[in-house]
Amino acid sequence: MGSKPTDAEPSLIASSFQWPVPDDEIREALDAAYRDGSWGQYHGPHSEGLIADLQQQFSVEHIMLCSSGTIGIELALRGCGVEADDEVILAGYDFPGNFRAIEAIGARPVLVDVDPTTWCLDANCLSELRGEKIKAVIVSHLHGGLADMPRIVALARERGWRVVEDACQQPGAVLEGRPVGSWGDVGVLSFGGSKLLTAGRGGAVLTNHAQHHQRMKVYSDRGNQAFPLSELQAAVLRPQLKKLSHRNQLRRERVVEICEATSKLDQWLRPIFWKTDAQPVFYKFAWSFVPAETKPEMREELLAKLAAKKLPFGVGFRGFVSRSERRCRKAGPLPHSAQLSQSTLLLHHPILLAQRNAALQITHWLDDVIQQMVS
């Protein structure tokens, strides 16, 4: 894997990056909100400005700011007209809150498998799927993988299903020239504390359908907006949105370098795949740790060794394969969801904005740890 870029201690590398990134523009936005009193307002110019920025960036007509990506998914389903006793298709490997959002409405998840190369819902699983109760499908873009939206949207249209596109992990990603989050009937963003656009908490729901937007507004209106994003949150998000594309590009470049540096480990690490003409966004970067596909305890051993070095790796989602048939319908076998829930290894994004040497040093430690384990 080439010569080691530095001999620094792992803990020094791990602490050499910070999240959120220190940023004078954010400090100025906070100061300005203090001076003009907008920090204490329900609604105002920052929210209006953020809505206009998002409309432009995502080419969508209607934006509803909200308090989290999790509630955003539920609002999106409600906006699409999903009701109690309906069915909603969901990948067997996904963010747990998406399963709960379906349940919160009294609807039932219908699980389909993921594509093991992208970690996202497999469009092939939709073609055979039928069911009169199915109203919508939730499609999440996960860990730098992009779902096959052109195919999924086409299949959903034919069958009369609505598409809720979860872009919480990938703000600014582009697929076939179109922003991710604008492919579905409704798209959802998260502004949670670890997210690439962060206000500590928050989210946004995007749609071109006036009726969907109206339904979400009516549901959220309890004499006041029940799931709000504050003016202060909107104020700190606007400067980040301006920098998003540049930062996404830096992260992409770093991921490409990391992939090159780890390519000799391909027997043990299978990275997420993306098409060369796509522009994914890396909130996390995923590998499948191949030995753990059959022996889950191998991933625990690897993670313990990485954690001992304070390296910024984690696991993926637990997935829904073991959820009982009482809570969901399994539309078919879910082998890839099962496999990825036990083998996914994630690199968290802050290191992707650190200096090149720090990011590449991580791959050397990863190499060392894996070689120790398998030799």
Ligand SMILES: Cc1ncc(COP(=O)(O)O)c(C=O)c1O
């Ligand atoms: C794919 C996905 N969807 C939705 C969410 C929920 O976002 P929030 O944390 O803003 O509720 C997350 C959060 O990690 C996520 O990864």
